[in-house]
Amino acid sequence: MASGNIDWIRLDKALSVEAEKGFTNLQGNQYQFNEFLCLNFGNSPPNGTPTSDRRKWQNFAAQYADYSNLSVAQRKTLISQTRQFLYELRKTLETPSEPQPPKLPKTTAITDKKASLRPISLEQSLSTLAEVGYKRAELLKRLGLYTVKDLLFYYPRDHIDYARQVTINNLVAGETVTIVGTVKRCNCFTSPKNKKLSIFELILRDHTGQIKLNRFFAGTRFTSRGWQERQKRIYPLGSTVAASGLVKQNRYGITLDNPEIEVLDSVGSSIESIKIGRVLPVYPLTEGVGADLIRKAIIVSLEAIKQLRDPLPRVLREQYGLMGLKEAISNIHFPETSELLAHARRRLVFDEFFYLQLGFLQRRQEQKQIHNSTVFTPKGRLIEQFDNILPFSLTNAQQRVINEILEDLNSVTPMNRLVQGDVGAGKTIVAVFAVLAALQSGYQAALMAPTEVLAEQHYRKLIPWFNQLYLPVELLTGSTKKAKREEIHRQLITGELPLLVGTHALIQDTVNFQKLGLVVIDEQHRFGVQQRAKLLAKGKSPHVLTMTATPIPRTLALTLHGDLDVSQIDELPPGRQAIQTTVLTGKERTQAYDLIRREVAQGRQVYIIFPMIEESEKLDVKAAVEEHKKLSDKVFPDFNIGLLHGRMSSVEKDGVLTAFRDNKYHIIVSTTVIEVGVDVPNATVMLIENAERFGLSQLHQLRGRVGRGSHKSYCLLMSSSKTPDARQRLSVLEQSQDGFFISEMDLRFRGPGTVLGTRQSGLPDFALASLIEDQEVLELARVAAEKIIAADKNLGSLPSLKKELETRYQKLMGGEILT
Template sequence: MTETPDWIRLQKALSVEAERGFTDLQGNQYRFHEFLCLNFGQSPPIGTSLDDRRRWQEMAVQFSRYPDLTLTQRQQLVAETRRFLQDLRQTLETPQEPPTPKLPKTAPVTHQTSQTRQITLDQPLSALVEVGYRKSDLLARLGLKTVQDLLFYYPRDHIDYARQVNIANLVAGETVTIIGTVKRCNCFTSPKNKQLSIFELLIKDHTGQIKLNRFFAGNRFTNRGWQERQKRLYAVGSLVAASGLVKQNKYGLTLENPEIEVLDSLGSNIESLKIGRVLPVYPLTEGVPADLIRKAVIEAMGAIAQLKDPLPKDIQNSYGLIKLKEAIANIHYPETPEILAHARRRLVFDEFFFLQLGFLQRRQEQKQTQKSASFNPRGELIEKFNEILPFALTGAQKRVIGEIQQDLKGTTPMNRLVQGDVGSGKTIVAVFAILAAIQSGYQAALMAPTEVLAEQHYRKLVGWFNLLHLPVELLTGSTKVSKRREIHAQLESGELPLLVGTHALIQDPVNFRNLGLVVIDEQHRFGVQQRARLLAKGQAPHVLTMTATPIPRTLALTIHGDLDVSQIDELPPGRQPIQTTALSGKERTQAYDLIRREVAQGRQAYVIFPLIEESEKLDVRAAVEEYKRLSETIFPDFQIGLLHGRMSSSEKDEALNAFRDNKTQIIVSTTVIEVGVDVPNATVMLIENAERFGLSQLHQLRGRVGRGSHKSYCLLMSSSRTPDAHQRLKVLEQSQDGFFISEMDLRFRGPGEVLGTRQTGLPDFALASLVEDQEVLNIARQAAERIMMADSSLKTMPSLKKALDEKYQRMLGADILT
């Protein structure tokens, strides 16, 4: 393995940590243990043995516990890790070419096949002997219509029956093949179920014997003639091969639902598609048998030679990728696990590469074809705003404002995502863009996902815009009809330069006279179509999207590959770290004591619940019921408020205003409090059933405290005893870094859960995993950038362009990303 910068950084990090006394050093972005967690959380280098892969993964877990270790334990872990990396490096140091995969050995086919007639890629599946017209309808349910469709229908997993062992060496949990002679065979109808036939086979080899069972349901199997044929087929003394998962039952070891085949002699070929092979497992739907796909794929293999590889050879060579034909053959029927790994890596690369190439090309085309207004990033309004700001901007805020202003000077529409941790000051950054639009004669719109967040933005903006003598209005679902009409009229006349709102902004009556800038907050909460409808209200407006839920780089590249990304990775001075503690139900009294102490000192507290009513299925405490209990039993001396999503807008406003004004000291709420609530006097956040939230959401909730000058606390109450839940909450205890937390959240929950069910536009990958294949995604992006620099139009690479047009559209469907 050639040394990579990440490899070097791992060694260097371990060395510096040892030199500085094992203090869990703080780096530019992560603490030492966080950096090691992230690196060992990624896939180990290609070529790593199974034992070393397990040890690599264990390292991630060990370093997640690093802050809790004693000095001696830290020294031992760092020393072991350095030795492990050194040994692994020596093992992999000699560069090796990937093995040249051979086409898989498939079962001999007795009927007419591709050897006697040509099979073509565009041929309908009904033309395959193994399929025919009747079965082709079954495969059509899976979207498979042609031979090429079938070849690119990848297995979701493989079962390795290729490992042959002696009976005495069987280990429960392994998938194996055994070969032995039949000692006894019996087949009979179950005395307890007349519809069930039981097949029993006792086989032996020179090391021992094993009893195998299979069960057949249905009248045809209880027929005496069928049962006698089974006995004759597996006559005593005949040689058989059997494959399956080794299971332990009350009688000893056996194979679960084994595949069995009679052999002519020891060492003779196994004819079965399953026995003694690495068996592909395909995604299925009801009514489609697995063997139909396996047999059809083997027949379709005759067309693999016709596949044209669209990937330039220099890209293949640079990144150590095998040829497409070899990858397709070995993703279905690999000869070895190593060849399967190379096949999968090539096909995963293709999925990421074509997506990234499509993103980059679309951004390039947008720059060439769409023209936006050029804004003046400096001017009187912005100078006045700088004067009235009561605090200094952070270095990160200044950097991001500079990036935005550079975009706004051009005539290409800005398409920038600003990621910033809770409290990093994204709204201020957006105001500079809004003022640049207004002083250039254009209107701006700011859309937020909830009324609470929209109103929070409106409150901030009104305070600043009044000092600048600029009007700003709020439009939500609860805005009165008369006020709506007034806002609509002012937008169409151009009197209103800035409108803040929720989904109400994308309703048809909302017409801007000259919309030049769209700001979308918490953009991941909006669907693709919702974002597109807002953009359609202007002529190629500049777009600034913001999120306080940092998206891991892999997700950002995958769903926002055509966006420019800015990160506000610095918090304003004075923000204190929030002391975070995971508690069990037994420690609830301690949580209540802390709340009581803080409120007695004039502070305030949140109590957060995941649901607003009892659910037998989820068994969570209900906010409404708990509100009554806390008010009457636990804190009868304090004023307690209630806030949840089913309250009317006026009721929510009343509850929030009472909390802001300290008329209520404790507010019991659902996650509607997650964003948009800024009460500097609140110092305690108690989150019930914390294991039911994602890490990023917990981090968001935690960000509601720690906004003032007083020390703040976040208490994560959990009833779960599972190690996974405990490990997830430990991440929150140990880190305040939203970017690190989002990476860990991705590893724990996967991309779909991290983005939320409302997010659309996540590409449809057949093989690629955003958690496991981060390294491949990064090199695919590099390769796509190389291609764009060489020939952005792809005129000199027609086969690549053709593949891009097909694959990119298929992965994204008809969706248009922001």
Template sequence: MEDAIEQLALPQPEIVTPTSTAAIPSSSPPDWVRLQKALAVEAEHGFNDLVGKQSRFSEFLAQSLQQAPEILPSRDRSRWQEMAGQFTNYSDLSFAQRQHLVADTRRFLYQVRQTCERTNQSSGAENGLAALEPKPKPPKTAPLAESQRAISPDEPLTYLPGIGPKNAERLAKLGLYTVRDLLFYYPRDHIDYARQVQIRDLEAGETVTLVGTVKRCTCFNSPRNAKLTIFELVVRDRSGQIKLSRFFAGNRYRNRGWQEQQKRLYPPGVVIAASGLVKQSKYGMTLEDPEIEVLDHSGSSIESVIVGRVVPIYSLTEGVGADLVRKAVIAALPAATRLDDPLPEPLQKQYELTGLAEAIAHIHFPPDSAALDMARRRLVFDEFFYLQLGLLKRRQSQRQTQASAILAPTGQLIDQLYELLPFQLTGAQQRVINDILNDLQQPAPMNRLVQGDVGSGKTVVAVVAVLAAIQAGYQAALMAPTEVLAEQHYRKLVSWFNLMHLPVELLTGSTKTAKRRQIHAQLQTGELPLLVGTHALIEDPVTFQRLGLVVIDEQHRFGVQQRARLQQKGVNGIPHVLTMTATPIPRTLALTLHGDLDVSQIDELPPGRKPIQTTALTASDRTQAYELIRRQVAQGRQVYVVLPLVDESEKLDLKSAIEEHQRLQEQIFPEFQIGLLHGRMTSAEKEEAINQFRDNQTQILVSTTVVEVGVDVPNATVMLIEHAERFGLSQLHQLRGRVGRGADQAFCLLMSSSKAETARQRLKVLEQSQDGFFISEMDMRFRGPGEVLGTRQSGLPDFALASLVEDQAVLEVAREAAEKAIAKDATLDRWPLMQAELEYRYQRLMGGAIFT
């Protein structure tokens, strides 16, 4: 097997840049491939001046462009130096200016490269300015015609037969500059034109494709819904006429410029293909949310490359038609055979993967659906495989880092805790504790994530780890995302630690200056073994004498840099890190986000917990909901009412916390005391509201989602969630976990105003299940992984094809393959092609920098 693998070790372009930032001498050839990849990665990730291991994108470009090739004409040399200066000031440019600069630089570099190559070939000089890829020697006879010459994947698109400079400029609007760019510009969908039907033959319930001519195109704002924009096409063929509609929600679509642009894309007379599910409307047959594609120019016949086969549908932009992209792809496909396949043949055979060249050809123009499935599986495998390789290599690197703290698994403090606990640990808790204590005995720092449902007992597990550090003579830190949660942890820890005569302090943004100085001093002398806090823990004055363990609760609410800064507070080596989350995520997400961590799951709740009775309600059920609340409060119980907003919103017809608090107090429950809690209150106001509710001075607490974590009142038995359809399933499950923490039967009422079937199906999941892992899996299927995690800071890699919902089986296989490769050779030195591909793909997927 090794021989077969090593035979694939063909030369690869250098990807990792030098560690030195010294000026590039003029005699050195520009690394065209690496420069273009750096520009491509920056464009793909929003022109944010990405930060690499050694420099920023702008620094790398400014340094790389410092010395222009001497072979260039003076005009091009001046332009080269001008661009270097522009990248020096890149941080001061607007988004649009950055966008134009990156695009202009890509075009300019390709033009310059062609100049250098032609000059070098004509002169026969070997001065290092030839392209990175070896060029075939020119034949002694007349040169090959453009259509006969073998095209290299890294050549500019202008070299493709039938493309030329003008079309190459149009394709550059899509970020396509090289043949390789085009080959890996995957279709967003495919249409099977072999299954065409005429308009008169449409039958409801079928998925079909129809081809016709646009008779009329309109795009306008809905007169009934201010946030809705309606796009309509009237299409006809020889058999009849049909109206197709698409709906766009959001202010950006109300812009007249955008609407006019849509109309320009589909002028009367243009031939289009529309694909979708046929349904009966009050206007007759139509296609539900159709995929629409312009096939050719107005009045032209459909090209044979489209008719009767599976046709790729590409993402387009104004001025770049589908016909041009397909034409360019067809011209580029022969170059796919010159792509080096980084996956060893034995690995391809073991996992039944098609070759790279065949996969690229068939993802664009598959002969049938089976070939398309095989092509997609191979390319999805590649995306997952290199991500997992990168994560596993990162974990390998972490394990090779020596930690100063080797902690004993047993000791007096841990034994004392077990004696103090008024309950027995569950089997799941004990299993996870064993995982942690085993990690703490290793010389490499622990990096473990503990997932556990609401109420599964993660805090006790973390306390065992903390005591293991303290009894070994080290300090520990516990960081939570909110003051409410940090204070809850502090109260629980104080109740245990006081009995063991161990000091513990709380540090938040509200901590007084004198107390803060006292805590800083005690940390530096080692008097304080445990500090609980919020982001205040990572402020510069906080310094530990011997930090041995870092515990981070609700870790998904912290950024990577924040977690790393707390870990760096240890001055005597790298501390162990234990992260926890009460928001279980599906295994596919865990592998994607935390593939470099060891993951433990507390998948068992303490005995005696009664399932929370969960019911989805509509407005007509509100009276019954209020009667249940009234009965529960009369019996001495307490109630949460949760709303999605703080103040009344003019844009959304939602109840606000402030308005609802006033309404409930004055009109619905005047006989009860009702409290208010929301994120805009000061820390002191929040603490007072929580304490009043905890002490039963207020029987009903109206709150926003600030109550999601950190409020622990066992006497609360009812949670009413208004506008439940506005929340994700995992968040609803988190909120539901605030009740049912005592021995009494608890109720969760999901009030929804939505009539959508999808909304009802989502809430039904919560009615039927109490399993947080199952609920998170269903949440991901309904909303997608980005929405489940929060798109703004999800940390999800940017896949071109792979779907964490649809491709879970491929991810599992890719993980297995990556683990085997790392076990065989953690350096990947025996597979240089795979190693080089990893450098590029992993950095691209994770938003990293190819310019480091």
């Protein structure tokens, strides 16, 4: 390749890592990302670069010089354009003079000689394959693999690229490659330090240099002289050998780590191994099931690919540049090139997203066809009165979302809307308008929150407003006394109680409404699917309003709530000040304590938060209790300090929070119990210990407990971690107060399951798709699904697509019905 001195590999790695880390202009060992790119594009382009490409090359140097001033979206576009440019340029510069890699046979040709001559069918049991047999088929059942079709759709979790052949002098540590050379020396012997370890040693040479390869075999059967001599005879001096593996640098020089090795007939002959010289699939495994078993079974099963029918219409495939299904399945397993693998993955990722979105949109169509008598009037006495008693004006965003909700409630189709709003955006007010629309139309409403603290907070907010409107409202939680609970049950059945606020206690069988017309679920992602459904079942197709103060990135919203209408309160009420956020180390703790003393001296209050220790709630409580004692006795002996943790009873928690609201405590030491729902306008300092152990969205939620009054507020993030990644993650909070941006970055850093809480997140079970890497494909799939549904909502003209949807959607969602 006539490519000058350009280090293509390092350039591509730099661009890949920058994209993976969220386009943050990473700091390398010597240079920042954009400096490294400027240096590379500042050099002359490679020899043979066309004139038009030379101009583009120089333009990239100028664009990366201005990289720090670009938005995340602009950086993303620039990097995408750069990678495409480098790929095309490298293809242009390739010349035939480069040594050709060994010829690889078609994967379907790598089969066992004992394979049956009978054609293999998609529904054929794996036990009938000669390469598998009954015993191995029983092992594969542990992975849910029963038929040939199951195997074909059992995608690799990763690939190791051994397809790139390089010469010995071009080996770079960290890459996976294949080399071809001549055997200069071969030896196999027992380790002098471990009599049960046999060491195989091979020295290869090509026209650029030589390399020593080692393999290690543990066990007495490998230390016999006979076995060792047989190994040496396999690789005679002067024979041609191909070796694939991960390049490593050790104290003896460069080598391949535990390489796969095969003797060739000659330098240009075919490699027959299923591992060497190709892009090798890596599959999810389980105990007793080895990688080679799955690879060999899939190779045999590839014969059945020709029986697959592609459900996607050809017009759609051509419009979105998608590979055919047969070709995609073949290349996701054993691709001939990395480019074919990328195209195959894109098609199969598109399928996963497309069928999910198609299912969501069909459900949405079905919901809109449900007609009932639960129609609320958007205008009425209660809404007018509430408008008059509000001591402040609604923001434009609040008014817009209220109008969207009232329009939904005035329809015979049950509302199914999610309201997203940042901390302090005023979601509760919006929900009250929906509740009043239900009440003035003669229906009851229920508001369910995930914790007693949050339910109590809502109840406290609603009481003053509902008292002025002469409307009863009650609170039902696990702590509600038996007599009070029974009274609430009676009033619900008679219809005397129009609004009930509560926790999971609302879904108990003993709770029955006379005429439930509206369900409001706060922080709904904290509830399981069945819990939400159980509350809905207490009415006849009630309208549903779900709310979250945890802004969800669009990719997550589409994947979780593709069948919901989504409203965003993207504007904070006037007067809300930005919270000054600072990341501190242990050495700067004195500064934090000085700030706390100053704020308390001015009559303000403080939160000090400790992380939840998932392994042991006892340790979590112990840490908080010990720190409370230390702060009370030694650090702030003149201040009243309260303690709040998850092991306290609801009555105890409520007592501490009430005392804090009444300014009887200057400081409250707490675990993450106060993450949402606590509203104390006088609190101005939030000190979070071990902040690196929290997610960004959770830190943003905690930060939202201060800055709720008119005084300047502070959030101090104490971190004991010295890793650059932790510091980089926390710096996002120093730079931004935007919950949507923060949640997007949290998604990039930690992944969707962790951001949402894996257990109850309701995330679909994707085999290939990544909500971080495949956002563009998700957007395409959504648009494609919308076009298909708009043209044929019942998919009557696309029977194969309809059949595939039924299978795929149920499998992705685990058979669950979403709210």
